[in-house]
Amino acid sequence: MARDDEGDRLERGRRLAELHMGEGTVDRWRSVSPDLEEMTSAFAFADLWGRPGLSRRDRSIVAMAITATLRAHTQLGWHVRGALGAGVTPDEVREVLIAVSGLAGFPAAWSALETAEPILAEAEAAPGA
Structure with missing residues (x-):
């Protein structure tokens, strides 16, 4: 206990x-x-x-970059949603994941964007987005 x-x-x-x-x-x-x-x-x-x-917003950015680099797609999805809730914009999410290509390679960045895009599209389609 x-x-x-x-x-x-x-x-x-x-x-x-x-x-x-x-x-x-x-x-x-x-x-x-x-x-x-x-x-x-x-x-x-x-x-x-x-x-x-660090703010929750900043930790979200770090978490997205690391989970993208590790190709931890399920956890990346969690962190993309969390980042959006912490004030990171969909375009900033995309920039973070594109930045991953420079250190972790293009395959990591592409697979991260493929994981994130449906989540971002849903967020952008939401009322008030």
Whole structure:
């Protein structure tokens, strides 16, 4: 059982994950692996994403570039949606993914754009976009 401070850390991470990735994210993660959900929520979100040095918008840009480079398409999709919610524009998402080509290669950039484009098209078609 987690100590109170560990429980607070986990809950802070879960709230930030839900804010960034969308409602239901933590439940979806937990359904796949409760252990990995706890590690992701506590470490990735409470400890890393919760640090004060970068804004959520800036962390989104970093996360998109890294997941594109790793060709982690599922996670890239999560981070594209999160970036849009954090104020990154669809054109800025495209620029981040194009920039990946310079260091990770054109195949990584192309596959990232193929993952992102349906998400961006949906965002651009939404009312008020």
